[in-house]
Amino acid sequence: MNKLKSKIKPYVMLLPVMIFIIGIFLTGIIFGLLQSFGYFPAVGLHTLTIKYYKEIIMNANFLSSLKFSFYISFVSSMLSVILGVFFSYVLIFNKKGNNGGLDGMYKLPIMVPHTIAALLIFMLFTQSGLISRVLYTLGIISEMKDFPPLVFDRRGFGIIFAYIWKGLPFITFVTYDILKNINNRYSKIASNLGANNLQIFWYVLLPLLMPTIASGFIIIFAFSFGAFEIPYLLGPSTPKAMPILSYIHYNSINLADRPYAMVMNMCITLCSFVLVGLYLWAFQFIKKYNN
Amino acid sequence: MKTKIIFKYIIIFFLILPLFLMVGWSIASSWPWPVIIPREFTLRGFAYTLSTSTQGFIILLRSVILSLIVTLITLIISIPAARAIAFYNFRGKTLIKVLILLPLIVPILSVAMGIHLSFIRLGFANNYIGVILIHVIPGIPYGVKILLNIFEINGDKIEIQGRVLGATPLQVMRHITIPLLTPGLIIAGSIIYIISFSQYFITFLIGGGRIVTYSMMLFPFVESGDRTMASAISIIFILSIIIVLIISEKLVGNFYARSSKYYV
Numbered sequence A: 001m002n003k004l005k006s007k008i009k010p011y012v013m014l015l016p017v018m019i020f021i022i023g024i025f026l027t028g029i030i031f032g033l034l035q036s037f038g039y040f041p042a043v044g045l046h047t048l049t050i051k052y053y054k055e056i057i058m059n060a061n062f063l064s065s066l067k068f069s070f071y072i073s074f075v076s077s078m079l080s081v082i083l084g085v086f087f088s089y090v091l092i093f094n095k096k097g098n099n100g101g102l103d104g105m106y107k108l109p110i111m112v113p114h115t116i117a118a119l120l121i122f123m124l125f126t127q128s129g130l131i132s133r134v135l136y137t138l139g140i141i142s143e144m145k146d147f148p149p150l151v152f153d154r155r156g157f158g159i160i161f162a163y164i165w166k167g168l169p170f171i172t173f174v175t176y177d178i179l180k181n182i183n184n185r186y187s188k189i190a191s192n193l194g195a196n197n198l199q200i201f202w203y204v205l206l207p208l209l210m211p212t213i214a215s216g217f218i219i220i221f222a223f224s225f226g227a228f229e230i231p232y233l234l235g236p237s238t239p240k241a242m243p244i245l246s247y248i249h250y251n252s253i254n255l256a257d258r259p260y261a262m263v264m265n266m267c268i269t270l271c272s273f274v275l276v277g278l279y280l281w282a283f284q285f286i287k288k289y290n291n
Numbered sequence B: 001m002k003t004k005i006i007f008k009y010i011i012i013f014f015l016i017l018p019l020f021l022m023v024g025w026s027i028a029s030s031w032p033w034p035v036i037i038p039r040e041f042t043l044r045g046f047a048y049t050l051s052t053s054t055q056g057f058i059i060l061l062r063s064v065i066l067s068l069i070v071t072l073i074t075l076i077i078s079i080p081a082a083r084a085i086a087f088y089n090f091r092g093k094t095l096i097k098v099l100i101l102l103p104l105i106v107p108i109l110s111v112a113m114g115i116h117l118s119f120i121r122l123g124f125a126n127n128y129i130g131v132i133l134i135h136v137i138p139g140i141p142y143g144v145k146i147l148l149n150i151f152e153i154n155g156d157k158i159e160i161q162g163r164v165l166g167a168t169p170l171q172v173m174r175h176i177t178i179p180l181l182t183p184g185l186i187i188a189g190s191i192i193y194i195i196s197f198s199q200y201f202i203t204f205l206i207g208g209g210r211i212v213t214y215s216m217m218l219f220p221f222v223e224s225g226d227r228t229m230a231s232a233i234s235i236i237f238i239l240s241i242i243i244v245l246i247i248s249e250k251l252v253g254n255f256y257a258r259s260s261k262y263y264v
Helices: A001-034 A051-058 A058-091 A099-111 A114-125 A130-137 A157-193 A197-226 A229-234 A242-250 A254-291 B002-026 B045-048 B056-087 B092-106 B108-122 B128-154 B156-164 B170-197 B201-206 B215-222 B227-262
Strands: B027-032
Touching: A001 A058, A001 A254, A001 B056, A001 B128, A051 A058, A051 A254, A058 A157, A058 A197, A058 A242, A058 A254, A058 B002, A099 A157, A099 B002, A114 A130, A114 A157, A114 A229, A114 B002, A114 B215, A114 B227, A157 A197, A157 A229, A157 B002, A197 A242, A197 A254, A197 B108, A229 A242, A229 B027, A229 B215, A242 A254, A242 B108, A254 B108, A254 B215, B002 B027, B002 B227, B027 B227, B045 B056, B045 B227, B056 B092, B056 B128, B056 B170, B056 B227, B092 B128, B108 B128, B108 B201, B128 B170, B128 B201, B156 B170, B170 B215, B170 B227, B201 B215, B215 B227
Parallel strands: none
Antiparallel strands: none
16 A cells, blocks of 8 residues: 555646646647648547648748748857857956956846847847947947847848847756866866867767757757747848748638638747757767767 | 857857847937937836836736636646656656657747637637647646656656655644755746746737736837837846746745744
């Protein structure tokens, strides 16, 4: 009896969380998946078909959105990771107690919501924004029009800036403690053996930090790939980011359009899964290689 | 060494500068291009947000309560789950761990669109129940992961000792488990609160526009580019988060400061 009890106990403890995870999260994804295959009884669609996938993949609008979203997420996440790790590295050279609060200020953007991040980037980079004003005052531009449109532009600069502003501190936040730890443990040994700072960073710190960097990259990439607010507020009208295109189809008066929205959602989800798969595969590979 | 410090300040500057710009805009009534300092000042943004006639303050208060409820629910369901993963071995543990972390990777937008119809059928859409339920999802990975780390660091030896010395399970929970867990609860709670308080899209979708949170009040002002209003609302947004976090940290901290003298 007692043995049975202790066997069931962990499942009972997990039950409340699993009600949410299975009841809402998984169910939501599975219903979305079913609808993407055309199973949508609410509007009288009962047969499973891959017609919607075929149509979407042939659609030029969709392809340009997919490319645009991928480009934005990849560039912003990559730059966030590079700058964030670099910033982390710079911070560990601080002497303790040196200028106290200022260094901690970098964490502020983490708690600022994406809607406000969009507002800040807008006020900074729009043609009448602060940067343009500073450039005018310095005499670099003579008219508002001389300042290149960096928000609502087709290259997505505004969106990328906003995601970096949010992503850089996040990466620094997750890597800083670990980097500091590794640095304390191995740096002196390495420099004793004759490595210079660059070699220490490249051959010792970076490889040991890689798992953290990779999971940080995946989190910010997946988020920016599937989030609505920033591309909606700072993006161009064409091409639209995937989540926005998906919402337009979802919100269409014609309910039969919903499967298209679901196909796009599944593409977004699938891309994130592929990324996680790559991550797991890469680390399996590294493990084998090390042994 | 010098270049490192210069780079450090450049990065800090670019992270902080926009926040100062926001403070400037929030009180500017006239700030034409290309002037660097605003010409005339106003408090219209703050007045609008905090006045009782525009509902701004009531919306803020309701959002705070909504996010506090979401935080409480998420923490309550995360504690036993994190414990189970930390201290028990059971079938399907890896699968469950992956499932719990999955909301970090899968966009909440796909989940909300997929579950929307079922929520409408169950009567969860267009009201607070549905909004609270959907807000819990993105917080779960943070709640469970952070508490799991704390459980793994602390172990369960102190609790077992308490039991051996004759404490009831409830006493163990009240005097050992929760006080030891407090730092984790504060960190996880803060993150979950911020995530919930910042949600725009899923509130808008599941709430059907009828549940207006503070994030939703801000959105149209950012969309239309009304910088004075949007900045003022944003500043109150950030301040409200900081105030709520400080108060809850104090409350939780004080409550357990009294009981903490029994261990150590």
